[in-house]
Amino acid sequence: MSVASVALCPLLEGSLNFSGMDSRRYLPQSSDSITIYLSVAGSVVPMRIMASDSIASVKLRIQSVKGFFVKKQKLVFDGRELARYSSCVRDYGVEDGNVLHLVLRLSDLQAITVRTVCGKKFAFNVEKNKNVGYVKQQIAEKGQNYVDLKDQELVCDGEELEDRRLIKDICKNNDGVIILLIRKSAKLRAKPIEKNFQLTIDALDLHEIADRKGGHHWNDQVITCDPQADFLFEPLSDGSRHIKGYAILEKLVASTFQGLERGNPPLRSSEGTGGAYFMQDKSGQEYVSVFKPLDEEPKAVNNPRGLPVSVDGQGMKRGTRVGEGAFREVAAYILDHPCSDLLDDVSIGFAGVPPTVMVRCLHRDFNYPEGFKFSSSNIKIGSLQMFVKNIGSCEDMGPRAFPVEEVHKISVLDIRLANADRHGGNILISKNNLDGRIVLTPIDHGYCLPENFEDCTFEWLYWPQARQPYSSRTIDYIMSLDAEKDIQLLKLNGWELPMECARTLRISTMLLKKGAQRKLTPFTIGSMMCRETLKKESVIEQIVKEAEQASLPGTSEEAFLESVSVIMDYYLDVLVDSNEGR
Numbered sequence: 001m002s003v004a005s006v007a008l009c010p011l012l013e014g015s016l017n018f019s020g021m022d023s024r025r026y027l028p029q030s031s032d033s034i035t036i037y038l039s040v041a042g043s044v045v046p047m048r049i050m051a052s053d054s055i056a057s058v059k060l061r062i063q064s065v066k067g068f069f070v071k072k073q074k075l076v077f078d079g080r081e082l083a084r085y086s087s088c089v090r091d092y093g094v095e096d097g098n099v100l101h102l103v104l105r106l107s108d109l110q111a112i113t114v115r116t117v118c119g120k121k122f123a124f125n126v127e128k129n130k131n132v133g134y135v136k137q138q139i140a141e142k143g144q145n146y147v148d149l150k151d152q153e154l155v156c157d158g159e160e161l162e163d164r165r166l167i168k169d170i171c172k173n174n175d176g177v178i179i180l181l182i183r184k185s186a187k188l189r190a191k192p193i194e195k196n197f198q199l200t201i202d203a204l205d206l207h208e209i210a211d212r213k214g215g216h217h218w219n220d221q222v223i224t225c226d227p228q229a230d231f232l233f234e235p236l237s238d239g240s241r242h243i244k245g246y247a248i249l250e251k252l253v254a255s256t257f258q259g260l261e262r263g264n265p266p267l268r269s270s271e272g273t274g275g276a277y278f279m280q281d282k283s284g285q286e287y288v289s290v291f292k293p294l295d296e297e298p299k300a301v302n303n304p305r306g307l308p309v310s311v312d313g314q315g316m317k318r319g320t321r322v323g324e325g326a327f328r329e330v331a332a333y334i335l336d337h338p339c340s341d342l343l344d345d346v347s348i349g350f351a352g353v354p355p356t357v358m359v360r361c362l363h364r365d366f367n368y369p370e371g372f373k374f375s376s377s378n379i380k381i382g383s384l385q386m387f388v389k390n391i392g393s394c395e396d397m398g399p400r401a402f403p404v405e406e407v408h409k410i411s412v413l414d415i416r417l418a419n420a421d422r423h424g425g426n427i428l429i430s431k432n433n434l435d436g437r438i439v440l441t442p443i444d445h446g447y448c449l450p451e452n453f454e455d456c457t458f459e460w461l462y463w464p465q466a467r468q469p470y471s472s473r474t475i476d477y478i479m480s481l482d483a484e485k486d487i488q489l490l491k492l493n494g495w496e497l498p499m500e501c502a503r504t505l506r507i508s509t510m511l512l513k514k515g516a517q518r519k520l521t522p523f524t525i526g527s528m529m530c531r532e533t534l535k536k537e538s539v540i541e542q543i544v545k546e547a548e549q550a551s552l553p554g555t556s557e558e559a560f561l562e563s564v565s566v567i568m569d570y571y572l573d574v575l576v577d578s579n580e581g582r
């Protein structure tokens with residue numbers, strides 16, 4: 001159900017009481033009506049709702065009173081995200097007097113419009129942690145006449161901006177678009193030629209600029225801790241040698257190291273429920289990677305968003321465990337095999353998961369609630385993923401413009417890995433440099449390969465591309481998948497999948513292959529993996545349940561999977577027959 005289609009309950013509209021006043025005294029009571037307490041950014045505010053209200057309507061009300069957009073809100077109760085918009089608050093076990101955590105996903109990007117004196121406009125999305133010098137570089141790349149950075153003067157509200165001013169400081173009170181003015185866009189020289197003047201604009205050729213920027217000088221040396229340094233950074237083990245794209249991971253690690261070595265600190269993202277840090281290159285002008293430490297995951301001890309620590313080790317999605325997110329991030333990269341027709345670049349797989357590796361890092365700018373000490377106990381282990389330049393995420397744009405094959409590649413990944421966290425914010429949008437086509441990059445795989453299918457959710461199910469059939473290229477790729485080999489590959493790379501997660505991978509790969517064989521669409525296959533409502537089990541859960549009931553105690557995993565296969569065939573054939581009968 002779309003958020004827009006959910007009407008607010010008229011009785012309660014406006015009753016969200018953020019001032020602390022007890023609205024129970026002033027509103028008609030109903031047996032369904034409850035008061036919940038929203039814990040947001042250190043304060044607790046009461047809110048009157050109906051237990052039968054949908055999550056969407058509660059979020060809409062928060063939006064209408066506080067102005068936080070629905071898509072930027074995450075509601076967490078009892079360590080679980082209330083992720084299904086159409087489910088009732090009651091379905092999640094929320095009762096009168098309960099505290100819900102509201103995590104706001106503030107954007108890291110700021111929209112900026114640069115206007116020249118001649119009225120030419122450039123629009124950018126710039127990370128808020130970037131400075132004015134970086135914006136100048138972007139202008140230089142966009143406009144031939146502005147290539148010499150020294151000639152650019154950027155002005156905002158009448159004030160000239162210094163290169164080191166951060167965008168977030170300039171845009172402090174302004175969430176919208178800011179207008180910058182280029183006073184002097186390029187060196188103009190006038191030379192008298194007979195009776196006229198020849199006007200020269202001093203601008204370098206864009207290719208020259210690109211060459212000058214020159215890429216990074218990758219460091220092939222083994223990276224170790226420098227005793228004089230105030231940080232530590234190294235890959236976790238050389239197990240990564242088995243990973244595809246080893247060379248690219250080595251470069252990723254080296255460029256991140258160089259950034260830290262030059263004193264460019266990790267910058268914490270304002271988005272996300274866990275600690276995610278943008279790591280800078282040696283120039284301090286570019287992000288090269290994103291580091292997500294295990295101990296800052298949602299519900300982990302050092303989570304920077306104030307989410308309560310897990311008491312039973314359960315992660316925020318059912319079937320996942322706190323402190324395993326980074327392994328899952330790396331697993332998603334390892335298992336995203338390249339397509340056989342693109343084997344010249346084995347570092348990027350079919351779905352385009354950015355290269356990801358496990359690292360250890362120590363730096364004072366991470367979250368240390370107990371205080372930072374340069375000691376081994378403060379070393380953080382986590383996933384390091386290549387930073388992908390983007391113009392936003394799928395949350396910022398309607399899906400119609402996304403190429404079908406871009407959506408399909410993500411559907412293949414999510415179905416295979418039974419992803420429990422595929423919302424639009426976890427798909428980045430970029431444009432291909434050559435033809436301007438939209439490229440989608442899947443990120444945030446910390447909730448892949450769960451122990452069960454309960455929380456599988458796929459945003460793309462509701463996109464029109466999901467109802468189109470897979471191409472023969474995609475079907476060939478799907479048919480080449482082998483869950484047993486995948487499990488061995490992860491083991492080789494140091495992660496022995498827990499038995500339940502290995503079973504998930506086997507069953508979801510089986511479903512994907514059987515569905516593709518029958519020419520089913522991503523929508524049909526994906527719908528079998530997702531619950532329609534919180535309480536109603538998905539088809540895949542029913543299949544697993546039936547197979548469990550049919551198996552005798554002590555049945556081998558192989559025999560169990562054989563029975564899953566038979567039951568799955570039955571469900572799929574019924575589905576195909578009913579589709580054909582229409």
Ligand SMILES: Nc1ncnc2c1ncn2[C@@H]1O[C@H](COP(=O)(O)OP(=O)(O)OP(=O)(O)O)[C@@H](O)[C@H]1O
Pocket residue numbers: 108269271272273274275276290354385386387388389390393421425426428443444446
């Ligand atoms: N590889 C990447 N390239 C560019 N930006 C990234 C990358 N990985 C993460 N980000 C950005 O970092 C921020 C936080 O990352 P992410 O959403 O993965 O964190 P999280 O805490 O796991 O989030 P969630 O609450 O959605 O589970 C987001 O703005 C995201 O777009």
